[in-house]
Amino acid sequence: MRVTPQRAHVWQILAESGAHLGAEEVWERARDALPGLELSTVYRALEALREANLVVESRLSEGPALFEANASSHPHLVCERCGGISHPEASPEVARGLLAALAAGSGGFEVRELHVVARGLCPECVRREEETVPVTDAS
Amino acid sequence: MRVTPQRAHVWQILAESGAHLGAEEVWERARDALPGLELSTVYRALEALREANLVVESRLSEGPALFEANASSHPHLVCERCGGISHPEASPEVARGLLAALAAGSGGFEVRELHVVARGLCPECVRREEETVPVTDAS
DNA sequence: CGGCTTCTGCTAATAATTAGCATCTGCATG
DNA sequence: CATGCAGATGCTAATTATTAGCAGAAGCCG
Secondary structure, eight states: OOOOHHHHHHHHHHHHHOOOHHHHHHHHHHHHTTTTHHHHHHHHHHHHHHTSSEEEEEOSSSOEEESSSOSSSSOOOETTTTTOEOOOTTTTHHHHHHHHHHHHHHHTTTEEEEEEEEEEEEEHHHHHHHSSSOSSOOO | OOOOOOHHHHHHHHHHSSEEEEEEEHHHHHTTOOOOOOOHHHHHHHHHHTTTTTEEEEEOSSOOOOOOOOOOOOEEETTTTTTTEEEOTTTHHHHHHHHHHHHHHHHTTTEEEEEEEEEEEEEHHHHHHHSSSSSSOOO
16 A cells, blocks of 8 residues: 555544544544645545555444544444443453354354444433433333 | 334335345335335335334445344344355344443443444355365465 | 324435546655 | 656545425324
8 A cells, every 4th residue: 555645644643533533524634734635535545544454444323434543343332322432441352252252153154354333321321311310210 | 103004015025025125125125016105205114113123224334224124133244255144143142142241341331232243254255265265375 | 084193205405425537646666 | 866657636526325395195093
């Protein structure tokens, strides 16, 4: 893969932020340094970086695909209320456990990449929910 | 949710095929019985069915979202070569294991829905790959 | 059966991503 | 260090997937 300022910046933005960003967000941030940058170039850069295993693409929720500067695919926790994305504390172990479980139960399928997305409530939103509806089951 | 012929057919198609279908595929099949059916209606029907927990929506690969008539979210195996989608033989156990692993490692996050997608090679394509490149590592 | 609400068909719009093409540029090589 | 060329970029336009708006039709509760 050829190294260009555009790709370097896209990569740097993802690496430094450590966040899950959509193509358009990356674009906005990158334009600070590269004013003429085109959105389509960002898409192509992200594709190149993904093929080079430098970023991971995932479609965690509705809307645009999100990119992250982390080669290993790991579990994601998506909060249905606030939309926040986090990683389980014990990501590596969890991932290993998941892989093992899958390998054992998938009969001949050769797993190369694992995407795990758990949807639910993040600790913060759980707390807020409990404040609003203090009773355990308010049917 | 109001029951209409359109929704009933959409549901029936997903239930009887047991497959992962995109909105457009559902539409094509449903038009046999309901010639005037609109694609946008199919989208709305799928949304209603999803909210009623009668179908599961997942974005397994590129392209359109796929719908399946199965309330419980379960692991998916997506073949990168042939695009085929299958379920691990031991789906329920695997899913249980995954949930347990996640619950243990996600520190206060309340998991409500779990999406697991393993990408790789299905047994068939593994075999075909071995025929083409018989040596284990052809570097 | 009547009425209120919800759904459908139809059309148009939006969002996200990809394609085409001329020009430019990283970089391997002489 | 100049040079050639594969590959990248900017720019524009097209596609794909999905949603929105609105008038008329049709479930379902009484």
